[in-house]
Amino acid sequence: MTSSAEPETPAEPESDFYRRVWGIVAEIPCGCVTTYGHIAESLGARRSARMVGWALNASSAMPIPCHRVVNRFGGLSGSIHFGGPYVMQDLLCSEGISFDEHGCVLMAEHLWIPPGAEEEKSKEEVSM
DNA sequence: CTCCTGACATACA
DNA sequence: ATGTATGCCAGGA
Numbered sequence: 001m002t003s004s005a006e007p008e009t010p011a012e013p014e015s016d017f018y019r020r021v022w023g024i025v026a027e028i029p030c031g032c033v034t035t036y037g038h039i040a041e042s043l044g045a046r047r048s049a050r051m052v053g054w055a056l057n058a059s060s061a062m063p064i065p066c067h068r069v070v071n072r073f074g075g076l077s078g079s080i081h082f083g084g085p086y087v088m089q090d091l092l093c094s095e096g097i098s099f100d101e102h103g104c105v106l107m108a109e110h111l112w113i114p115p116g117a118e119e120e121k122s123k124e125e126v127s128m
Numbered sequence: 129c130t131c132c133t134g135a136c137a138t139a140c141a
Numbered sequence: 142a143t144g145t146a147t148g149c150c151a152g153g154a
Contacts, residue, residue, distance in 0.1 A: 017150080036136050040149090046137070048149040053135035058151095069135085077135045 017043065021055035024114045028068045031096040032112035033105050035072055042117035057081065067091045074104035 024039050036049040045051070056066045056078055066078040067088040076092075079085035089099060098106045 037138090040137080045149065047147090049136040049138090050134070050148085051136095051150055054149095054151065057135065066135085071136065079135090081135065 017045075017048075017051060018055040018058055021052050022059055022062055022064050025056070025059070025064045025066070025069055027114065028065060028112055031110060033068045033070050033074070033092070033097060033107060033110050034112050034114060035070055035074075035107070036077075037072060038113055038117050039069070042114035053077070068095075070105050070107070074100075074107040075102070076105070 020043050021039055024042055025034070028034055036052040037046060039052045040046045040049040043052075052069075056064065056069055059066060060081070067076065067082070069078060071077045076085050076088045079088040082088055085103065089103065092105060093099070097110050100106060
């Protein structure tokens with residue numbers, strides 16, 4: 001290797017923010033789903049929940065289970081960009097995830113919280 | 129170069 | 142409780 005070649009980062013395709021999102025989404029266990037807010041919160045930017053969605057948009061060419069990322073309502077938001085919400089339902093269904101009458105994921109049964117987000121929260125109840 | 133939109137969430141009125 | 146407005150950052154027109 002050339003001595004002046006960086007070990008990595010030949011050219012950051014996207015912001016580190018994106019990679020962070022992909023890292024978390026990629027950590028989502030099978031049969032579980034997470035929400036934009038929780039991902040953003042684990043990143044320390046709960047206000048940037050939008051950016052999380054953008055990161056997923058850029059992850060179209062990445063091994064990121066976007067179908068495991070749902071909105072606060074448990075609805076498959078990214079399903080639209082996948083070419084069909086039914087495609088995702090079948091995908092999630094194959095992972096053992098169930099849906100309700102509205103076609104939303106049963107977050108109460110499959111909601112997964114990324115590591116770090118749990119520590120950040122619980123700050124409003126501590127002031128007891 | 130500038131403005132708006134965009135796969136959401138939260139806060140305030 | 143509902144609705145409107147804003148925030149985040151980046152990409153597209």
